[in-house]
Amino acid sequence: MASRRKARILAVQAIYAWDMSHQELEDILSFEWLDENKKARYEIEILDFAKLLIIGTIEQIDSIDDLIKKHLEHWTFERLRKVDLAILRVGTYSLVFQQDIPAQISIDEAIEIAKEYGSEESYRFINGVLDGIRKDFFG
Numbered sequence: 001m002a003s004r005r006k007a008r009i010l011a012v013q014a015i016y017a018w019d020m021s022h023q024e025l026e027d028i029l030s031f032e033w034l035d036e037n038k039k040a041r042y043e044i045e046i047l048d049f050a051k052l053l054i055i056g057t058i059e060q061i062d063s064i065d066d067l068i069k070k071h072l073e074h075w076t077f078e079r080l081r082k083v084d085l086a087i088l089r090v091g092t093y094s095l096v097f098q099q100d101i102p103a104q105i106s107i108d109e110a111i112e113i114a115k116e117y118g119s120e121e122s123y124r125f126i127n128g129v130l131d132g133i134r135k136d137f138f139g
Contacts, residue, residue, distance in 0.1 A: 007046045008090060008109050010034075011053035012117070016086035018058065025058060057093040064092045071132035075125075084122050087114050091130050096137060103134045 014028050029051055031039050042050075057064060068088050069077045080088070091110030095103055107130045114123040 003043065003046050004049060005109060005112065006042065007049035008053065008094075009113055009117075010042070010046065010050035011057065011090045012083075012086045012113055014050065014054045015057055015089050016082055018054075019082060019086065025055070028054060028058075053090055053093060056097055057089050060093060060097060061089070064089050064096070067092055067096065067133050067136075068129060071129045071136075073128070081119065081122070084114065084118055084126060087118065087122070087126055088129055091126065092133055095130060095133055103138055107131060107134060 010031075014031075014033075017023065017033055018025075018028050027033075031047065065077070068080075068085075072080075087110050091106055094101060094106040094109070098106070107127065110130055111123045111127050114126045118126070
């Protein structure tokens with residue numbers, strides 16, 4: 001698995017943990033919630049990229065959530081599964097605030113994470129929401 005995908009998965013897990021526990025950012029960024037054996041397997045570049053995604057997502061959470069809400073069809077924000085929401089938040093951050101990464105890569109990465117961690121239909125739903133956001137920003 002590519003190191004950037006590992007970082008994105010870590011970021012999704014961190015945003016999920018942050019949303020569920022409302023821990024302080026420093027606690028989330030310490031990765032203390034990871035088993036020590038798992039934490040030791042991550043290279044510093046993976047942890048650094050994950051931290052960038054986590055910090056950026058949390059700093060921009062209000063605008064990210066507004067974008068997600070705007071692109072939900074026949075669904076309310078409150079009904080979103082927390083895993084799907086974490087994937088959407090990190091994907092939206094990457095799509096909107098990391099424009100040096102091609103939009104399709106950000107969307108594809110979110111879809112692959114959803115296939116692994118979401119429900120059976122999550123990846124289609126996440127694709128639709130992120131594609132709507134992409135169209136708003138990039139035409």
